[in-house]
Amino acid sequence: MHTPIKGFSKLSRDAKIEWIVNEIFDGNQSVVELLNSYLHQDAKVQKLHNEFIENTITNYYLPLGVAPNFLINDTVYTIPMAIEESSVVAAAAKAAQFWLKRGGFKTTILGTEKIGHVHFMYSGDREKLRSFFNDNRVNLINSTDDITANMRARGGGITDITLVDKTAELEDYYQLDVRFQTCDSMGANFINSCLERLAESLTNTIASDTRFSEEEKQVQIVMRILSNYTPQCLVRAEVSCPIEDLTEEEGVSPQEFAEKFYRAVRIAEIEPYRATTHNKGIFNGIDAVVIATGNDFRAVEAAGHTHASKNGKYSSLTHCSIKDNTFRFWIEIPLSVGVVGGLTSLHPMVKFSHKLLGNPSAEELMGIIAASGLAQNFAALRALVTSGIQKGHMKMHLFNILNQLEATDEEKTFFVNYFKDKVVSHSAVVRKFCEMRQIPYESMIKK
Numbered sequence: 097m098h099t100p101i102k103g104f105s106k107l108s109r110d111a112k113i114e115w116i117v118n119e120i121f122d123g124n125q126s127v128v129e130l131l132n133s134y135l136h137q138d139a140k141v142q143k144l145h146n147e148f149i150e151n152t153i154t155n156y157y158l159p160l161g162v163a164p165n166f167l168i169n170d171t172v173y174t175i176p177m178a179i180e181e182s183s184v185v186a187a188a189a190k191a192a193q194f195w196l197k198r199g200g201f202k203t204t205i206l207g208t209e210k211i212g213h214v215h216f217m218y219s220g221d222r223e224k225l226r227s228f229f230n231d232n233r234v235n236l237i238n239s240t241d242d243i244t245a246n247m248r249a250r251g252g253g254i255t256d257i258t259l260v261d262k263t264a265e266l267e268d269y270y271q272l273d274v275r276f277q278t279c280d281s282m283g284a285n286f287i288n289s290c291l292e293r294l295a296e297s298l299t300n301t302i303a304s305d306t307r308f309s310e311e312e313k314q315v316q317i318v319m320r321i322l323s324n325y326t327p328q329c330l331v332r333a334e335v336s337c338p339i340e341d342l343t344e345e346e347g348v349s350p351q352e353f354a355e356k357f358y359r360a361v362r363i364a365e366i367e368p369y370r371a372t373t374h375n376k377g378i379f380n381g382i383d384a385v386v387i388a389t390g391n392d393f394r395a396v397e398a399a400g401h402t403h404a405s406k407n408g409k410y411s412s413l414t415h416c417s418i419k420d421n422t423f424r425f426w427i428e429i430p431l432s433v434g435v436v437g438g439l440t441s442l443h444p445m446v447k448f449s450h451k452l453l454g455n456p457s458a459e460e461l462m463g464i465i466a467a468s469g470l471a472q473n474f475a476a477l478r479a480l481v482t483s484g485i486q487k488g489h490m491k492m493h494l495f496n497i498l499n500q501l502e503a504t505d506e507e508k509t510f511f512v513n514y515f516k517d518k519v520v521s522h523s524a525v526v527r528k529f530c531e532m533r534q535i536p537y538e539s540m541i542k543k
């Protein structure tokens with residue numbers, strides 16, 4: 097335990113590190129060396145990273161991998177993925193390769209609408225508020241004109257605003273429900289700025305409206321904030337092929353494979369325990385691309401999980417059908433992402449990722465991300481209904497185990513060959529490692 101500190105954010109980086117090292121690491125100077133070793137060699141790039149957040153003391157690395165051969169709407173992409181889980185990029189690449197020869201991924205943008213709310217309390221006459229809103233709806237929108245001018249010039253801006261009566265669920269609670277088009281940006285900051293102006297205009301206009309009593313004019317603005325649930329900012333990605341084009345899978349015929357795959361998806365549709373893991377696998381792919389392209393993975397996850405619960409029960413984000421001898425597998429997911437704003441023009445690796453994808457528009461990026469999620473889920477289900485996922489997963493995880501054991505490069509090469517025809521498990525690797533180095537297995541277990 098250590099004592100709390102006042103004014104930490106005002107300390108210099110060195111002073112922050114000194115405090116951490118003295119208070120938490122007993123003055124161990126190797127911690128300073130470790131933190132410094134993760135700084136970028138180019139001071140300008142490091143300064144950028146320092147300024148992304150508060151209290152930056154160093155950088156935190158994630159590998160950036162690429163999954164090639166993604167055929168999406170007849171264009172081939174090499175998709176950047178920033179992720180720590182061993183098997184994700186390999187699985188995406190494998191699924192991409194599979195569908196490359198079967199027509200690839202087709203994506204459709206079903207909508208790009210974003211939403212925000214002014215949440216407020218009003219205890220007066222309901223009809224008065226409604227007639228006030230109808231009279232002032234356009235004025236309210238116009239009050240944001242200076243904020244929305246550039247977005248309107250791009251073809252976006254505020255597209256609708258409605259008054260929502262929520263008093264049946266919470267006494268005196270109303271919303272201004274505002275709809276937006278934010279073009280190539282995610283739009284969070286733009287939306288929040290508009291909402292703050294709308295809230296101010298709402299209170300000022302009510303205060304100067306003679307139809308309200310002094311008591312009714314006491315509107316309380318509780319919050320002005322975008323919603324991360326964007327059911328109308330929706331993309332669909334799909335793969336399909338004749339059943340006979342599904343390859344023979346480890347002794348399973350294409351027909352059996354299609355049926356087993358279909359059942360696995362149906363189970364995720366009706367069983368929340370499975371749906372949660374199923375969707376986690378989808379987000380393995382989605383988050384990795386969202387992070388690589390500098391987008392907000394918390395926002396994307398939150399929207400995805402709400403969408404997965406839209407019918408009142410948590411369910412699968414992907415669906416499957418077998419009809420007229422055709423296997424079809426698709427995802428429909430809300431994805432609020434941008435190719436401008438946020439980190440997109442700042443982080444050098446994010447800029448690289450956008451270039452790697454050919455600088456897509458926000459809509460194209462929605463399709464690419466949805467296809468990555470679908471590919472990831474296809475790879476996982478394909479393994480699950482045939483050989484199981486551990487075979488592929490543990491093969492990739494082998495390096496993590498060997499690195500934990502501090503194996504040399506020669507030993508790693510030996511192990512990769514040794515496990516080519518064997519099932520990798522943590523204990524099997526440790527046993528073989530001990531046998532090779534002639535050390536007792538028990539000593540490694542304690543370690």
Ligand code: NAD
Pocket residue numbers: 246250278279280281282283284285286287322324391392395434436437438439
């Ligand atoms: P931003 O604040 O960087 O603004 C993007 C701006 O780029 C737009 O407002 C617009 O003025 C400009 N622009 C230039 N060219 C454009 C084009 N072609 N299309 C659209 N806009 C263009 O970014 P943002 O998109 O408003 O907000 C995203 C950031 O906000 C993310 O970093 C996110 O993490 C963060 N954020 C998220 C939440 C949330 O999700 N709840 C809340 C607050 C902030």
